[in-house]
Amino acid sequence: MKCEHCDIVERKSKADILYEDDEVVVAIKDLAMTPGQITVFPKEHFTILEVVPEEILEKCSLIANKIGIAVFESLGSQGTNIIIQNGLGAGQKVPHFAIEVVPRVENDGLGLQWDAKQLAEDEMATVFMTLEQGMKELDSSAEAEKTKGKDETGKDKKNSKEDDKNNYLLKSLKKIP
């Protein structure tokens, strides 16, 4: 499968690489929301946030934070947005998880907003109940995995297998030409 971020790693892309180690790559891509936008992504091909291992995610986030600081201090930006587009419906265009660091200045004309909704009390309560219930299920499935998978490697394999199976997001991403 063709992946724009894997292409960057393999030097098959026009993007400039700002930093690279065994796990994380920082690149300046030719397509950007605003000049100075910097993309931080894991070297290994993970499609969405949910399948990125915690230690890799942690490392990506720390590097994105440092990029944010460097952008503040070196580009003279007045603010930054840190964005993860997770899934096709969320604007993800490359099927390879990434954190975007977007430098901002006044009146730069970037949208990046939303209309705040005023939900009725009962709507809020319904959403809250749904999420509360979902949280319990997440916790219990995590608990079940802990007790089942005793050795570390076995557990990991299981996790990724489960994610692959259940995540329709993943499937839809794979359809990207």
Added chain:
Amino acid sequence: MYLFMDPQQLTPEQQKEMEEKLKNMSPEELMEFQKQQCIFCQIISGKIPAKKIYEDDKVLAILDINPAAKGHILLLPKEHYAIMPQIPEKEVGEMFIVAKKMSKLLLKAIKVSGTNIFIANGLVAGQKAQHFMIHIIPRKEDDGILEVEEKLTDQEMRTKVKSLIENKFNELMGVKKEVLQVESSDEEVKEVEELEEPEEIKETKKPAKKVKKKAVKKKGKRENKEKVEEEKPEKESDDKDDDDDDDGGNASLDDIANLFK
């Protein structure tokens, strides 16, 4: 979105008094004042009720009362920080791991086709409250949330951005790599890379290159003295660094924006 404090509720005299008070405060006092005024700190301390989705000793995740979409979650550090650069590294990492968990929750519990993890640092970035937060927003196609257009940037612009950011970033990463920007009309950028292998091996392996590298380094230093001197060990105040940038003749983001097609 919760608002930090509504200045319109104050009379003009009160506003003036407030401004005066804020002006005379030390950064520490200001921080303390912000904490007292911060709605999110009051939510964290339990003074204001909120719909809590997740809580541990460092963070709290709640439902946004004015959401972008049903299920919009705000993830807050319990400590009061205004922007991300103020947060200790360890906590940043922990917050992203909880954000992943929240995103997973939204994908499983609500039928959505994606999530956005969104952070705004600073007013111009759309930050509305004085308390740092990570938004986890459930998304559906064409819902009009966080719409943005991507444009093509040119190589010259990307090279410029790279050279401007690289030194500061490497310094923050503790990477031994020095980029010297030689001021010339065609904006040529020379890179001096410290290879990761030990010094001795490098010398025996590549004696010629080493000499050449030193020469380049010296030349760069002479021609752009300010730039090299600017590399100080740790973070200075933002204002100071901005001044340095101007003195060094570096392009501002506005300049870069002008190159944008």
